[in-house]
Amino acid sequence: MKRSSSSIDQELTNNDDKLYQESRTKMVRRSSPRPEYNDEKQKESNEQATALDQRVCDKTSYRLPRYSLILGSFSEPPTYVIHFLDSHLTFLQSFQICSLFGRVRIHGYTLHPSTFYSVYNYRTNSPVSIEFINSNTTTTTTTTFLPDIKSFISDIQLADNALFNVQQKGGDIILIRKESNNDLSFINIMREHQTYKNWFLESYNLFEQDKWKQLEQNLHIRLIETTDQIAVIPREVYISTVDHIINRWLNETLEDLPFVVLICGEKDMGKSTFIRYLTNRALNHINSTFSLTYFDCDIGQCEFSIGGCLSYINLDSPLLGPPCSHIKSNPKSDRLLYYGLVSPQTSPVRYLQYVNKLRQLWNIDQKKTNQKRSLILINTMGWGT
Template sequence: MADTVPLQKRGPLRSSWARARKARPQLILSRRPRCRLRVLRWCGRRRLRRRLLQAQAADADWREGGCLAPRAAAVVRPKTAAPSRPPSPPTSPTSDEDPIQGCSASLPIPPLRPAGPGRGVLLLPVERGFTFSGICRLTCLYGQVQVFGFTISQGQPPQDVFSTYTHSRLTINAVPYSMPAKSKREMKKEARTLLKAHLNQDDRSWLMKNFSPLCSIVMLENLKTSTVNFINSHPGLSNVFLQESPTFQIGSEYFALRSIGIRKEKKKNGLRLTESFLSALEELVSVSCEEVDGCSVILVCGAQDVGKSTFNRYLINQLLNSISCVDYLECDLGQTEFTPPGCISLLNITEPVLGPPFTHQRTPQKMVYFGKSSCKSNYENYIEIIKYVFGSYKREAPLIVNTMGWVTDEGLLLLVDLIRLLSPSHVVQLSSGRSKFMPNLTPDYVDDTDGLYTRSKSKVRNRGFLLPEFADSLEFGDEDKESPVSFTGHQLICVQTDFAFRKTPRNRESHNRVFRDLAVLAYLGQLQPAAPKPLQPLNGLTPYQVPFNAVALRVIHADVAPTHILYALNASWIGLCKILDDVRGYVNGPILLAQTPICDCLGFGVCRGIDMEKRLFHILTPVPPEELRTVNCLLVGAISIPRCVLKNQHGHEGMIPYVTTDYNLGIPGSSEEIGARETEATPKEKEKQHPKAKFYRKSN
């Protein structure tokens, strides 16, 4: 054969027109010319958007024929016919219904129908889902749906759902539910009766036309809370809850979603759960609900960014489907779930967790302020605090223990100590293809490995630190002597996760810092009046006046000279604590503590200013007054106020502080380049000095 010239492969980069042409169906029987796919310029997008908005205002369909017909339903017209408008879809029994209904067969999910300002009705067939981003209030009107593992049935109260940009998008899944033997007509009659209290006649008629057995009907409403409004008021954080993106799929569904405050997302952007993830959840829920001889203690561990927090939230929601409450022990200082960072806490959870940590700040049963986002260089105090908080666990509900993502070197040894201290019934070890190697924490491995402060079962090793729980196993003696105490074994469950990560080793610390700032902002958002009342700047809120001689002071993260203690306290994030010692009786003040106490923390606040003449601290806090009466200690840690509060706070009238670089970071206790002072400034100078940052007063 003659030599043939091999065809050159087409490069990986093809134009959008070539890709669209290849995906276009081959048989198109119409005289309507094809519209060449091209990239619209900015002016073209503006014209298209204006045209769409005009059509929407006129209550007309810009596509002239409603929804496009499915590809298989091609219409053949005679060659002599030359219609002035495109061919209409084939006639069917539903052709005279709502245009949204006509395209429901070709869409991957059922459409959402507007049901008034800021409201929409979602019809979900069984085992179908709706992935979205944004925040909304969800009410199940008929049937049963599941969000993030929590099942919501008809008749239950509404749930606030937060599908934020910072985490995987949430999906509303219609799940099968048991129904007595009823005909479709009886089901429709029952559904119509339930919908009368929520929808008008047109919406009910649309739902009944599209109704199918075992489907679920969900109401989505616009949600505004004081915390959400407070976070959105800071520049750069308005896209946390809903990130705007250009789209050309504009129609009635688009405007309905926009009025609610959500946006439809692709399924691939939702949460991806592996088989081992689901099987571990099923096993733990079954064991926790059937436990007879005490409650199960589930310790979740793994490297950074493997999905420990996601697993904990999903497990909490799954357990709340069967039991009334779940206990939660937070041992991760940097990425706390229900409190601001730097805390070790014990909580009793009775409501589902349907969002990231900064959307569900709650009051713990027991909390100690550690003061730093890492326990490095202070392991002893970390262990002692966990032991103190864990002592309040009453074993009346299953306990979930969240641990740090530090699982190498001393972090792994510290994790072994925690397993021995807490004696969990189950250890869930998460890993992924991107995580660092971590040995399987089997009962044999824990027994044969020395911890940071405990010894293995077969060795005796003095680490120089004694715990009462480990007194028997740490007794001094022959190194070959076997430990008389055998720790109770646990069941190891290994879970392989597969999540879409935005974090990399290079930007992980910046992401974690943003999450910590969001948690602090969410806590400060509790100071705002309930929505829909307007936001108030923090400097406009009335602070509490605390005398110098009523509280003791302590800086946790550094040794600060007594002459600088008030500088460290002013404009700082402080823990409001209660110690056993009586600090009353001192005439002047301030009262300084020589060492950091292990004491209960009742909440947090901001030292807004210090009045040296009247010897008063001015403190802003959402803690109720009845609990503030028992506060007699203020702890200052390395957790700082977010800079956006100082530089971009809502409201700018009155005294104006500024952020300066003329600040000595070498002074012990200084953790932020923050300066604040009263100044008489001209309007131009006020603009240069960040006029929106007015917040603090300087101590004299």
């Protein structure tokens, strides 16, 4: 008996379904142990990664300085008195620091004695370290600063102890206190944000009788190990290049002809880090004869203004943090031109016209003031080369 084509098609379809179900069953049976195996392996791998992260965190969090000591604290909120004897100390987050003897340098800038400076070391940028630059101490030098020490440290016994330690062991006395801007609503919102709160690293394991952990807890900062892979430690080529630039500026510049340095290079080459270091080193020589001007021509990552602007500013204070900190510590730009884009790629001729206009404005402003031997630093964009 003949079967209709529809019944044959139906049978073939049913057979295909059976074969599919059988093959799927076999496939499931063969592969069913694998997800369990993968889950176990993945779980073990995650546990190992977590343990590794914890060890790294512990190494970073619980490191103590080799020689430097916390002598005590005074006032409320507390200001910590540290006898600085190590070559470097590096703290994350923002804080204020004061060197009582002027033997401390931060990213090329030598701190003036008895002056507080704000430092911003958030995880978005490579942190700058506190560097000890002079180990020579004499009784005459420390005695000269005795009135200043007691005027800065309200606890007389603590002030005498600090002076005694410097006279006996050398080094410097640094004061560290909380940055007042940390109480702003913007900072508080950042601390509570799910993503950005990790930048502040305020989860601590506090040990009893540990003054360094107490300092971290009270000031909301974190002491980390100072290495060239973590912190910004200028290399010899940096230092020699900067020395060469500054020597030429001091010895060859005329009042009517500034010494111009243009920083260029590919992306992620360290241009911003280098120009900040050069700026800070140059600021050590600013006086009635020499001046420093910063031309900010990187419209994508401006140093002293919002994006899309070109500006120049006559600097007199150091750069100890990312661009957002410069806006607070430095006055507004002397001249600012709004370009309107964060890249000149679509209109390079117009961009060059703005740069030329900024140069003309600087020439006009210079004629109105007492002329000095100027060093002009020009910051450019990464793609420009």
